[in-house]
Amino acid sequence: MKIYFIVTLLIAGVVVLSNSFCSNANALPKDDIALGKQLFFDTILSSNKKISCASCHKPEFAFADTSAVSPGVFGRMGVRNTPSAMNLNSAAFFFWDGRATTLEAQAMFPITNPLEMNLPIDSAIERLTKNEFYNTAFQQIFGEKPSVKTLGKALAAFQHSMETSDSPFDEWKTNDSESAVSESVKRGFELFNGDAKCVKCHFGTDFSNTEFRNIGLFNGKNLNDSGRAALTKNTADLGMFKIGPLRNIALTAPYMHNGMFKTLREVIDYYDQPDKVVGDPVNRDTLLAKPLNLSEQDKQDIENFLRSLTSVSLEKKKL
Amino acid sequence: MKLTFCFLISILFFSCRQSNNDHNIYGKWSLKFKSGPLAEVRFRNNGTHDYYVDGKLFSSGKSTFKNDTLRSYDPICGGNGEYYGTYTIDFLGGDSIRFKAIEDSCEPRRIDMDGTVLHRIKK
Numbered sequence: 452m453k454i455y456f457i458v459t460l461l462i463a464g465v466v467v468l469s470n471s472f473c474s475n476a477n478a479l480p481k482d483d484i485a486l487g488k489q490l491f492f493d494t495i496l497s498s499n500k501k502i503s504c505a506s507c508h509k510p511e512f513a514f515a516d517t518s519a520v521s522p523g524v525f526g527r528m529g530v531r532n533t534p535s536a537m538n539l540n541s542a543a544f545f546f547w548d549g550r551a552t553t554l555e556a557q558a559m560f561p562i563t564n565p566l567e568m569n570l571p572i573d574s575a576i577e578r579l580t581k582n583e584f585y586n587t588a589f590q591q592i593f594g595e596k597p598s599v600k601t602l603g604k605a606l607a608a609f610q611h612s613m614e615t616s617d618s619p620f621d622e623w624k625t626n627d628s629e630s631a632v633s634e635s636v637k638r639g640f641e642l643f644n645g646d647a648k649c650v651k652c653h654f655g656t657d658f659s660n661t662e663f664r665n666i667g668l669f670n671g672k673n674l675n676d677s678g679r680a681a682l683t684k685n686t687a688d689l690g691m692f693k694i695g696p697l698r699n700i701a702l703t704a705p706y707m708h709n710g711m712f713k714t715l716r717e718v719i720d721y722y723d724q725p726d727k728v729v730g731d732p733v734n735r736d737t738l739l740a741k742p743l744n745l746s747e748q749d750k751q752d753i754e755n756f757l758r759s760l761t762s763v764s765l766e767k768k769k770l
Numbered sequence: 771m772k773l774t775f776c777f778l779i780s781i782l783f784f785s786c787r788q789s790n791n792d793h794n795i796y797g798k799w800s801l802k803f804k805s806g807p808l809a810e811v812r813f814r815n816n817g818t819h820d821y822y823v824d825g826k827l828f829s830s831g832k833s834t835f836k837n838d839t840l841r842s843y844d845p846i847c848g849g850n851g852e853y854y855g856t857y858t859i860d861f862l863g864g865d866s867i868r869f870k871a872i873e874d875s876c877e878p879r880r881i882d883m884d885g886t887v888l889h890r891i892k893k
Contacts, residue, residue: 540824625822625826640830644830644845650829651846655828656823656828
């Protein structure tokens with residue numbers, strides 16, 4: 452009996468020691484991007500240590516989420532759809548209401564938001580400073596202890612690194628490969644740039660824009676998120692939201708600030724006949740004043756074009 | 771005499787042809803906008819053009835080029851309208867062109883393009 456006890460004790464000791472050895476052997480991140488990535492996936496930045504940035508910004512969905520709104524600490528639900536954390540290098544504003552103007556500043560909001568990670572920023576910095584691994588990593592990479600500034604820099608560096616330009620669309624347009632996409636995709640791009648008017652808002656390297664627009668999803672009743680106006684207190688901003696990038700959009704359903712559209716087709720149907728979905732919009736952009744009257748083929752072509760914006764490497768990871 | 775005449779005509783023909791070739795904007799060009807980024811523009815002989823920034827397509831438009839004048843249409847300018855521009859193209863030696871604005875309904879584009887020099891990207 453005694454011998455069994457000793458053997459068990461020895462095995463437990465070996466397990467504990469090897470675990471300890473392995474965790475100490477975790478290589479320090481080589482640069483700010485690697486450090487940011489580690490932090491992005493670490494639950495250390497949430498009050499109950501159960502939520503990380505990646506809990507809502509899921510890599511397999513282009514760093515977005517699959518639910519209309521995402522659960523934070525203690526199951527508390529957020530109020531707006533989780534946007535993709537990728538392809539933000541050309542963005543001038545962050546969050547649906549544009550409350551942050553840099554990725555560094557943006558990174559702090561979810562950490563402190565009571566509905567998301569719920570950790571006061573001082574507590575976050577204290578945790579990182581007391582954590583031997585992170586304290587050493589920050590000193591090695593930034594030459595100083597963890598701070599609001601260096602935490603923001605690390606997380607922003609990781610997000611800056613998440614650019615994609617390897618979609619079939621890129622292969623067609625940038626690499627001049629006519630066979631990279633179907634004729635339907637090409638027709639969809641033509642519609643996108645022309646009769647469907649999508650390009651009026653979605654343009655630039657990531658098919659986003661630096662503007663805010665009201666696409667008619669605010670009526671002050673059942674759709675009562677006033678968007679940018681809640682931030683600016685300007686009535687002209689009622690119902691306005693940031694124009695989101697379209698790269699990898701096929702992976703980031705559901706759509707819009709409230710996640711009310713489950714599929715790309717629902718989105719296209721909405722833009723085609725917005726009054727059929729929201730009959731009493733407030734302050735809706737004049738671009739949506741008249742129905743587009745797209746044909747079934749048009750809709751399919753636009754959807755195929757949007758799907759062609761999916762990064763090939765992301766698609767492979769998903770499989 | 772006849773032979774000399776034919777020879778001179780041939781020279782004239784080929785030099786005119788050469789001149790036409792020089793004044794050809796189709797192909798890939800690089801440009802540095804006054805406002806910052808290094809970009810690329812591709813004029814295609816099917817009447818379309820594409821602008822690229824940092825290796826990604828930024829916008830696509832349509833254009834015609836005749837008598838060293840480029841008439842261009844791009845669907846974006848931060849508003850809801852349509853935006854046409856007309857530019858004179860100065861050919862600076864073999865590999866560079868300069869845009870000179872005649873008119874443009876898109877003021878930001880006019881500011882970016884007027885006086886901008888493009889350099890042909892060699893294959």
